[in-house]
Amino acid sequence: MNLDFLNLGGYGQFVWPAFIFTFVSCIVLYVKTRNELLKQEKIFSKEFNKKQSAKIEIAKHKEVLSASPIHQTY
Amino acid sequence: MLGKNAKKRAILLTLLLLLSAVTIFLIFKSLEENIVYFFTPSEIYNKQNISFNKTIRVGGLVKENSISKEQNSVKFIITDFKNEIIVSYSGLIPNLFSEGKGVIAEGELKDKKYFIAEKILAKHDENYMPPEVTKALEKSNK
Amino acid sequence: MFKNFFPNKILSLSNNLLNSLLVYLILVMFLGLIYSLYISPPDYIQGDSVRIMYVHVPSSFISLACFGIIGIASILNLVFKIKFIPLMSKSLAPVGCTFTLISIVTGSLWGKPTWGTWWAWDARLTSMVILLLFYFGYIFVWKFVSSFNKANKISSIIAIIGLLNLPVIKYSVDWWNTLHQPSSITLTSAPTIHYSMLIPLIIMLAGMIIYLLIIFLMKYKTETIKFKMNKIKNKK
Numbered sequence: 529m530n531l532d533f534l535n536l537g538g539y540g541q542f543v544w545p546a547f548i549f550t551f552v553s554c555i556v557l558y559v560k561t562r563n564e565l566l567k568q569e570k571i572f573s574k575e576f577n578k579k580q581s582a583k584i585e586i587a588k589h590k591e592v593l594s595a596s597p598i599h600q601t602y
Numbered sequence: 603m604l605g606k607n608a609k610k611r612a613i614l615l616t617l618l619l620l621l622s623a624v625t626i627f628l629i630f631k632s633l634e635e636n637i638v639y640f641f642t643p644s645e646i647y648n649k650q651n652i653s654f655n656k657t658i659r660v661g662g663l664v665k666e667n668s669i670s671k672e673q674n675s676v677k678f679i680i681t682d683f684k685n686e687i688i689v690s691y692s693g694l695i696p697n698l699f700s701e702g703k704g705v706i707a708e709g710e711l712k713d714k715k716y717f718i719a720e721k722i723l724a725k726h727d728e729n730y731m732p733p734e735v736t737k738a739l740e741k742s743n744k
Numbered sequence: 745m746f747k748n749f750f751p752n753k754i755l756s757l758s759n760n761l762l763n764s765l766l767v768y769l770i771l772v773m774f775l776g777l778i779y780s781l782y783i784s785p786p787d788y789i790q791g792d793s794v795r796i797m798y799v800h801v802p803s804s805f806i807s808l809a810c811f812g813i814i815g816i817a818s819i820l821n822l823v824f825k826i827k828f829i830p831l832m833s834k835s836l837a838p839v840g841c842t843f844t845l846i847s848i849v850t851g852s853l854w855g856k857p858t859w860g861t862w863w864a865w866d867a868r869l870t871s872m873v874i875l876l877l878f879y880f881g882y883i884f885v886w887k888f889v890s891s892f893n894k895a896n897k898i899s900s901i902i903a904i905i906g907l908l909n910l911p912v913i914k915y916s917v918d919w920w921n922t923l924h925q926p927s928s929i930t931l932t933s934a935p936t937i938h939y940s941m942l943i944p945l946i947i948m949l950a951g952m953i954i955y956l957l958i959i960f961l962m963k964y965k966t967e968t969i970k971f972k973m974n975k976i977k978n979k980k
Binding site for chain 2: 785786787788790794797822823824858860861865866867904905908912920923926927938940941
Binding site: 533536537538539540542543545546547549550553554557558561562564565568569571572575 | 777781782786791792793795796799800803838839842845846849850853854856857955958959962963965966969970972973976
């Protein structure tokens with residue numbers, strides 16, 4: 529019964545690789561994207577925290593961060 | 603709503619898109635012979651200046667009751683219900699090759715009615731259903 | 745919900761949202777796998793090889809849809825020059841590209857047992873390879889052109905030209921003789937797939953769309969941070 533399921537009427541050698549390829553690719557892309565996000569978030573929060581002592585700096589900083597209206601052209 | 607510059611860009615882009623669409627259409631039109639993957643028996647029947655010693659592909663349905671197997675080779679008829687071509691072939695046959703189903707043969711034409719295939723591909727249609735449904739359909743058709 | 749996509753909002757995208765999406769993804773995929781590998785019946789001609797359809801068709805659909813969005817966004821981008829559009833379309837590219845690759849590989853694995861060949865240069869398969877090349881081109885331009893404005897312009901033009909390839913892919917099976925079969929699901933007529941096979945197909949599609957959303961949100965946040973950091977650097 530168990531072997532029957534794996535064999536899938538002789539088509540298992542095509543069906544399983546197709547599903548495995550799909551899921552492995554998706555997992556690889558997920559891990560890559562997540563690691564990149566974590567890295568960037570770290571850089572971002574570092575930049576954000578670096579100047580927390582200097583209040584004036586932080587005010588400027590916030591300005592930079594939020595001074596990007598959506599419809600602004602570049 | 604559109605700014606002056608945005609309007610200009612939109613017009614330019616539309617023109618560009620139209621132009622490339624027309625170009626692509628013309629390229630496809632002139633390359634049609636190369637884009638089609640196979641010819642139907644009728645297309646071969648109607649074709650002028652046919653090349654007999656070049657590898658081409660013929661496709662259609664396997665005619666009912668036309669498959670005859672000899673030791674190593676198989677003969678069958680490809681039909682599109684208007685014209686037919688007799689195909690002879692020796693080699694591996696794909697699982698889905700059967701009478702009444704789609705097939706594509708790759709090989710050389712000997713004459714307009716006779717084709718020697720080096721390779722056979724099965725072409726299936728867009729219908730998917732479980733075997734029980736097919737049986738039920740067959741029953742209701744009888 | 746959609747206002748979360750704007751640059752200033754995406755930065756506050758919490759891990760909670762991503763995590764709950766991930767939970768949905770796992771649930772839907774689990775159900776999808778059980779349906780597509782076990783509950784759904786084999787096909788009357790193709791037998792169990794038809795199960796490859798449940799990963800092949802949704803990934804093909806998503807790869808086309810992603811490029812369609814990127815292409816249309818690129819037109820809007822070039823015309824209106826709205827800043828967050830390139831960041832968004834850039835974030836859709838990797839996942840679209842991955843699904844194109846999945847579509848081609850699983851299609852090849854499906855072709856061998858059904859057609860009798862891994863590959864054929866028919867119109868459908870060839871135009872899918874061209875789509876993959878357009879994805880590569882689009883991604884490479886973003887990667888290797890260092891000026892944002894330049895990369896934005898070139899990649900948008902690539903995407904707009906690639907947009908013309910989409911109807912070719914879609915209608916290739918109707919316009920020319922191809923080895924690939926015509927579409928089973930169309931807007932105009934009833935699907936030619938039995939409902940017992942349509943269910944796993946739809947579940948898998950839903951799962952892949954959730955996955956797409958997760959990857960897109962993560963990538964979009966990454967790109968927004970990068971963009972803002974660049975801005976801070978340039979101001980100094």
